[in-house]
Structures are given as C-alpha cells and as structure tokens.
Amino acid sequence: MSPIQVGSGPARLRCDHGPHRPVTQRRFDPRRTELKRSVQPQVHTMRLILFDIDGTLLRDGMASKIAFARALRETYNATGPVNGFKFAGMTDPECVTEIMRLAGVDDQTIHTRREECLRRYVELLRIEMPLHDDAKLYPGVRELLERLNKLDDVLVGLLTGNVLRGAELKLKRWDLERYFRFGAYGDDHENRSVLAQIALEKARSLSGHPFTGGDTTVIGDTPKDIACARAIGARAVVVATGSVSREDLKESKPDALLDSFENHNAALRALFP
Numbered sequence: 001m002s003p004i005q006v007g008s009g010p011a012r013l014r015c016d017h018g019p020h021r022p023v024t025q026r027r028f029d030p031r032r033t034e035l036k037r038s039v040q041p042q043v044h045t046m047r048l049i050l051f052d053i054d055g056t057l058l059r060d061g062m063a064s065k066i067a068f069a070r071a072l073r074e075t076y077n078a079t080g081p082v083n084g085f086k087f088a089g090m091t092d093p094e095c096v097t098e099i100m101r102l103a104g105v106d107d108q109t110i111h112t113r114r115e116e117c118l119r120r121y122v123e124l125l126r127i128e129m130p131l132h133d134d135a136k137l138y139p140g141v142r143e144l145l146e147r148l149n150k151l152d153d154v155l156v157g158l159l160t161g162n163v164l165r166g167a168e169l170k171l172k173r174w175d176l177e178r179y180f181r182f183g184a185y186g187d188d189h190e191n192r193s194v195l196a197q198i199a200l201e202k203a204r205s206l207s208g209h210p211f212t213g214g215d216t217t218v219i220g221d222t223p224k225d226i227a228c229a230r231a232i233g234a235r236a237v238v239v240a241t242g243s244v245s246r247e248d249l250k251e252s253k254p255d256a257l258l259d260s261f262e263n264h265n266a267a268l269r270a271l272f273p
Contacts, residue, residue: 046209050159052220055242057141061134067124075117078103088243089224091161093190122165137174138241140261145179158183159199182206193231217271223252237270
C-alpha cells in the first residue's frame with residue numbers, strides 16, 4: 001500500500017461562472033446541519049480538520065499490544081510492563097522509549113535500535129491483525145468522514161502517534177484511508193505537540209493555503225490531544241470513546257466534548273468554531 005499522502009479528497013473551491021454571478025463557496029454553517037451555498041466574494045477560507053486514530057476513530061484491539069510486545073522482546077531482549085502501560089495519547093516512538101526505560105534499557109541502546117523495533121512492530125501487526133476479532137470501528141465515524149469530505153474548503157487529515165505504516169494497516173482494515181488527504185505520524189516526530197506543527201506545514205504544502213492554528217480543529221480522545229491542539233492555537237475537540245473518562249477529559253477544558261460521533265449534526269457543529 002502506498003503512503004497516505006495525497007488521495008482523492010474534497011474540491012477546494014467551486015466557482016460558478018456567468019455574466020452577473022458572484023463566486024460562491026460551499027461552507028459549513030455551525031448553526032445549521034445541512035450543506036448550504038453562501039456568497040463569499042473575493043474571500044477564500046479553509047478549515048483544516050485533523051483526526052487522531054486509536055480511541056478516536058477505532059479500537060485496534062489486542063493485535064497492536066501483542067505485536068508491540070513481541071517487537072520489543074525481539075529487538076531489545078526485554079518487554080517491560082506492556083500490559084499495564086498507558087499508550088493513550090502517546091506516539092509509538094515515545095512508547096518504545098518509556099517502556100524500555102522501565103525495563104532498564106539505557107537510552108543510547110533504546111534510540112539506536114528504536115527504528116528497527118518499530119519496523120518489526122509493523123511487520124508483526126500485519127500478521128496479528130487477522131488473528132483477532134476484538135477491533136472495532138466506532139459508530140458514526142464513517143458517516144462523519146463522508147459528510148466532511150463533501151464539504152468544499154475543508155481539508156481532512158491525520159494527526160496521530162502511529163507510525164505511518166501502522167496507521168495505514170489500521171485504516172485499511174476499515175477502508176478509511178481514502179478519507180484522509182495527508183497525515184502527520186509518529187515517525188515524523190516523537191513529540192505530539194511538534195507533530196501538530198508538522199501537520200500544519202504539510203497541509204500548507206499540499207493545499208497552497210496558509211493554514212494557521214486558528215483555521216484548524218484537532219480531534220482526539222485524550223488530554224494529550226487537547227494539549228497538542230493548544231500548542232498550535234487550534235480548536236480542541238475530544239470524544240469519550242477511548243480509555244480516558246469523560247470527567248477527566250472535561251477537566252482538561254476542551255472546546256467541545258462529545259460522547260461519540262453517532263450524532264453527526266452535533267459532531268459537525270463541534271468541529272467548527
């Protein structure tokens with residue numbers, strides 16, 4: 001499978017040409033739930049929507065944890081406390097580093113072999129995924145992505161701690177990769193807040209639009225996703241479908257907190273300021 005960099009996506013600007021007809025754009029009005037035509041002469045605004053994967057779009061089940069533990073053991077001859085480790089909101093490289101530190105492996109060894117470990121993890125994940133039936137696509141996800149991709153002047157991407165090849169495997173399982181034009185991944189940087197800035201830069205390069213944090217919504221399921229959004233001045237939306245409780249998410253003061261994506265209209269309103 002080729003990297004998720006550029007795929008089919010929404011048209012950026014649709015123009016109607018005629019002797020007395022202004023340029024029009026289809027944009028989302030958060031006060032309404034249907035698509036509408038609004039006249040915006042000489043104005044070109046876009047919205048960047050960035051989704052996390054695990055706990056936000058889907059649950060990957062035991063396959064990832066088993067593959068991760070095996071990769072650590074094969075690479076470092078140690079596994080560490082994988083079963084009790086809190087992966088939520090962390091990048092894959094961060095997880096390797098923190099788990100191996102807990103296992104007593106020195107930092108130089110960890111960083112020297114980390115890329116090898118993550119390559120092996122993806123190989124094992126590909127093997128393990130068909131062996132487990134506990135993965136789940138969360139309700140409303142596909143329908144929400146369909147609606148977002150029908151909106152002009154909306155660019156939908158990924159902001160995830162997964163390494164690229166791991167993200168591809170997880171999305172392909174549910175035929176979701178076609179909804180995302182690009183992504184910022186764990187192998188772009190191990191720090192999630194830095195990943196947010198990388199996502200902005202990739203979006204600018206892909207679209208030619210000068211995106212800022214103010215044009216951006218970050219959607220995740222952990223306080224780390226909220227902090228990531230704040231790092232670039234983006235709108236922070238969280239959904240309580242992951243391992244973090246609704247109460248803990250609320251304490252982190254997101255701009256919007258959803259119980260799920262099942263109510264598409266409420267989800268759409270939450271994504272746009």
